[in-house]
Amino acid sequence: MTQSIAFIGMGAMGWRMAAHLPKAFSDVRVWNRTFSKAEAHAAEFGTKATSIEQAVQADIIFSCLPTSSEVEAIISQYPPKNGSIWIDCTSGEPSSAKKVAEQLAANNVAFLDAPVSGQTIGAERGTLTVMVGGNKAALERARSAMEPFSSLIEHVGDSGSGFAVKAVNNMLLAVNLWAVAEGFTALKAHGVNIDSALTCINASSGRSLASEVTFPQRVLNREFPLTFALSLLAKDTGIAIDLAHTAKIPAPLLALTQSLYRAASSSLPDDSDFSASVKLLESWTGIELKSN
Amino acid sequence: MTQSIAFIGMGAMGWRMAAHLPKAFSDVRVWNRTFSKAEAHAAEFGTKATSIEQAVQADIIFSCLPTSSEVEAIISQYPPKNGSIWIDCTSGEPSSAKKVAEQLAANNVAFLDAPVSGQTIGAERGTLTVMVGGNKAALERARSAMEPFSSLIEHVGDSGSGFAVKAVNNMLLAVNLWAVAEGFTALKAHGVNIDSALTCINASSGRSLASEVTFPQRVLNREFPLTFALSLLAKDTGIAIDLAHTAKIPAPLLALTQSLYRAASSSLPDDSDFSASVKLLESWTGIELKSN
Amino acid sequence: MTQSIAFIGMGAMGWRMAAHLPKAFSDVRVWNRTFSKAEAHAAEFGTKATSIEQAVQADIIFSCLPTSSEVEAIISQYPPKNGSIWIDCTSGEPSSAKKVAEQLAANNVAFLDAPVSGQTIGAERGTLTVMVGGNKAALERARSAMEPFSSLIEHVGDSGSGFAVKAVNNMLLAVNLWAVAEGFTALKAHGVNIDSALTCINASSGRSLASEVTFPQRVLNREFPLTFALSLLAKDTGIAIDLAHTAKIPAPLLALTQSLYRAASSSLPDDSDFSASVKLLESWTGIELKSN
């Protein structure tokens, strides 16, 4: 029996993720608020641009939107059909996932929070990591629909767990990057060759994706290409700190990091890449983090 | 013309580093305060256990001691011979390196601060990273003496720069590990499967050596094997923060991290591994960071 | 026309506040879950111990309970009579005040969030500060009922504002006290006479209620008398940080303070006074904050 698939949200991630689906499925419906993007996707990748009403009648519905609010708004206005599986790849809020999953379960719809990691390059190559919260049996039924765009699909717990892991992942990226920026500012202030220093640290115990990839490829070359908005990372750090807060757990390092990214996000232009957060630090020190 | 080499300090690192030298040099002298360790090294690796007076007459003298104070004490009491090169592999203080390098230069001795990264396993395998501060020509003259135990030898700047890079590296390890601990505590508090979460994060942008190696191999398995003392990491974070402080640079994230490791170091037993720092956080939350 | 007054909650604060009411009103009803406390109050101060059903039929109803949850539970089970004014002196949550005020307004009941400051001694003397959020006209109608126990009654804004100001006040107490503790630990570590130092600082620009009252009267004398539970202050810092968080405002100093009090609250015995928070710091330093 053939499954119909829908993908809601043709943003930088959704566009690339949905592009892999026609390899495995014949009925792939795409929808986007600015509908011309859905039509362009259909023209380029052989998907079908449909109305939102048709999209939510698919067996499996993906959504990939800026925040949980947009997802909740669509689901409440256009409820998915009985028996379907809704897979939300948004970097959303755990509490929202719990609420929506419970509401949809009443209509025999499974809701999986399934945010992805790997950025646009991973979406392009189909090598994303998918961290999935919600019913495990539903994940198994839907796994084949995620495989075209991912190289790791991991069940991490009940509803909301996927969003929680994604938020913590992004928080760690935020911490690691800011720490690199502070450390290298101190090194530069002392006349150390920071390119050589980075070579050493990336061969040592202080390394992180932030030091190996983000810092050289976005900061030191002063390019700050916009692929992941600073405002979205600031939002994600807020979701992570909410986890600590609702559990009444002290998380001093994460809380400070969240304040720093909030400050950076509101101080810098709206279209800043997350890596541009270091510019807030630079404004305090007068030291530019740039290759020699 | 044959060079004579000496290695001062047969600790966990020095013992293994010096073991590689006889492959490349015929006159390798070793010395240790507890002299029986030097004799054991000679017996096992074909080095020569000599007096400290003979050690400092070598062409190239390595030192690998707990802190810069021990190095300064030996150099002032037993000055190296004219024309030699002193390579200090201690995780020392940049200000000490500057002072000692200037003093020794007056006697035509080059002093290189050359701390290593890679822990005991890297020393064993001869794959350490050496970050070198000081005169570049002296480094080139001494490079062949470092090659037996290292896979990367990088000149990072003037005297003190090597120590500075090492301190920042260790600070980044400290930040990254503590952040992982806070993040996973929050996840566990929400019932997330933390082993699966770690799999996801280690395939994603939040990963670091702390999340890939330290957390699973020392913390989640509750082993905390003592290979790098918490008190030494706390000291290193102090050196890193001194860099920011003397340059009058704000470094809020590093400063907070330093306070947390100071607190951990004075709260936990003296023989704690650096990874045991997470136990301080656990004492605040009642949540144990342990594999499922 | 005579007003009837009720007071719900005979805790350390409520007991003393209600004791002033019979001076100005003839019908003062008191209720407490452990009813014998209400009866004891009636016997001692000439109030009337009534059922909760009778209490909520008063013209003006005070509540003073541990948290907003208890207040919400009572109001939903025992709705106040039409036309009455409910004055909640709990250190509650702004979001709860907004919700309850809206619900009660539908039944023509005014809800004022009116937390008090001044501790048990201020309640005893009738010199509390009352910070009031909600309808200003309702406050004026109810002012005479608050006057017996207060020397300052201030309208600070719409519903929730009173709770917000109280939470920020308590957060500032928390910040100021912890900062004093860190500063005096550093002074003591350097051999400074901390009693003389306190005399100087309390005559200087660094002074605060924490340094003038809390530190000498609770900490330096090692008495830590339980009059305001650490767990409640930790809760209040959580309410304050929620204000920053929901407004997406960076508040690094308050966020760190909140983490420290969370850590202190979960590390120390349940019946600890808020001033005992300094013991967490002492456990990190081995330095006791005690008069010479």
Added chain:
Amino acid sequence: MTQSIAFIGMGAMGWRMAAHLPKAFSDVRVWNRTFSKAEAHAAEFGTKATSIEQAVQADIIFSCLPTSSEVEAIISQYPPKNGSIWIDCTSGEPSSAKKVAEQLAANNVAFLDAPVSGQTIGAERGTLTVMVGGNKAALERARSAMEPFSSLIEHVGDSGSGFAVKAVNNMLLAVNLWAVAEGFTALKAHGVNIDSALTCINASSGRSLASEVTFPQRVLNREFPLTFALSLLAKDTGIAIDLAHTAKIPAPLLALTQSLYRAASSSLPDDSDFSASVKLLESWTGIELKSN
């Protein structure tokens, strides 16, 4: 026997402090690098503008300069006469006081670190607080020379203790002010009347000199009058954090505060009053801390 007094440094504080001395002493010498200020002081207050060589021949020599470096420079170039007492009212560094005191003791000169608190208004009125480190007997011999400008003279410990207490005092001012700014930003974001809120808090446990004086008289009225430079307060927070650092004591709240003032100091114009530090926070939030 009459004592001769000298006062070195006719800045905003020194000018006013020295003005009180002729009431009690007949031989009062004043010196300033820009000598015309010394002459103006002599003309206005009946002191004598002398050369620096004559100044350091006085029985008691006061200095009040920007930092310890200036004091050390003068003392090394113009050593005070044998048997004199040097009273340094600079907000200086404890380690400098220890060093200078030891050096001068060899020439039978007592050095007291005696910083003052009370700002220009306290200097004007002669009501400063003097916190004195060093030899207690020397303080007693010199006490009458300090009494004209102070209402509290307190011995706080050995050499350096006075500077340490002053640094901690100023750090506490810095912490308390920044915390007020964060708290009131959160309140304003929620629509609370911040003038009324301040009235409440200043009658409650969260109050401090920062909330009672600095915030209303410098910030909320948007005047930020320059009487104590932000750069000097940033320096003082550095001295305070050095105390914690050299004692290897964790001081997370003070360390964060220091970073914030460093950032503020380097982000804001050079002639900013310390109270203008809140503008850094305002740049992150878009919320102006201004009376209604």
